Amino acid sequence: MDGLGIDFVSELVGTALLVLLGTGVVANVALTKNKGFNGGFLMVNIGWGLAVFAGVIVSYASGAHLNPAVTLGLWASGAKEFGQGVAVDFLSIITYIGAQLLGAIIGAVFTWLAYKQHFDEEPEPANKLGVFSTGPAIRSYGWNVITEIIGTFVLVFVVIGFGRQPAGGGLAALGALPVALLVIGIGASLGGPTGYAINPARDLGPRIAHALLPIKGKGGSDWSYSWVPVVGPIIGGVIAGLVSSPLLPLLPGFPK
Template sequence: MSPYLAEFIGTMLLILLGDGVVAGVLLKNSKSENAGWLVIVLGWGIAVTLAIYAVGQFSNAHLNPAVTIGMALSGSFNWDLVPGYCAAQLAGAFGGAILVWIHYHAHWRKTESAAIKLAVFCTAPAESSLINALVRETIATMVLILGLLFIGANKFADGLNPLVVGMLIVSIGLSLGGTTGWAINPARDLGPRLAHAVLPIPGKGSSDWSYAWVPVIGPLIGSVIGVLVYKTLFL
């Protein structure tokens, strides 16, 4: 399998399971309706773990433009591959969101709130300041990149790394995710937001493009800072 196809499939699986757990918790008449934030966080952590197991052998399972750029900045990834990886990740995220829409097709009409429907696909801040949200996405992604570099610097038993990365995602979600929904991944937010914009979802509202730049720019800034901190303090 080519690394680009692997990134597409891995990111699609990530979004199918990640946005899928959000849909289950938020949409009406789901058996997991109102299961809460902890279920969402655990669902995303498991989604990341499974996606890495699925395609890690083919592409190292970045699944995230912020990770791809961070690894290139750290010197462990070829810059020539960055555009293709990022494009595959965005396309995979878009495809995964479409699968979530199909899977929960009967539940969209039963859910009245346009904001809840949007929340299935992409993130939104808990309070309205865009600058605060940008700072929070930057910090959370910095922790993600530092965590990945820390994990990469240690040796684990074969097959254990994806579990540790999944635990990292859960930790960030529990500790830092409540402020913005912890996108920490431009593709994870932008791809599904694009899907929300084009899909015929009953009663949907705006895709909130005024906020859409925050979960793209914040993670990219956080990625750069994370690599710089690691190189300055830990090498």
């Protein structure tokens, strides 16, 4: 298998694990008769952070993007290579994003299997959909997009900054723990308005799974909102990449 093939498998497996554990903590909190029922938003934040930790650990070979916003942000920052020395070009970008989306669908399917009986027992369709995808506390598409842009900008800007520290070499080389803590921090600080997708694959992949799976009493998949957690994170990630190259080197103590 060539470098791009290894990167594809790495991103697929890492994103599947990320989404399995991330949507899994939401299922534990949101679905009736679970031991974690009503565990609260902070439990969800911590669960998603640890999901990122696990996904990064297993996808070291590809640089552990696990997120189209990260992939596009690195491209916008002027990165020359991904993962196994793979050149940054249209083919590698599409390969990464395709792997991330497919992995997210797979992870969501396994969450449904793990919580099948609880999905069957849950009376509220909105709680079932909330396991798979994000939704706004106050529906206002423009402001919801702005929230996702800001949250994803923080994620990608800091991730690029991590990757440019002396250890270098991408997310996996710097260690998964700082990225996990960053995701917990974003959720605790900026996650309230929209549920902080900050990752197009994390939202779109499970939403597709929700639409396709035979979930008892599931209701609709809220496609009218589905573009927000895709467009907002992409914009935020690209902006972070564009400003990181000229801005990060100006910060005191940043490696030149």
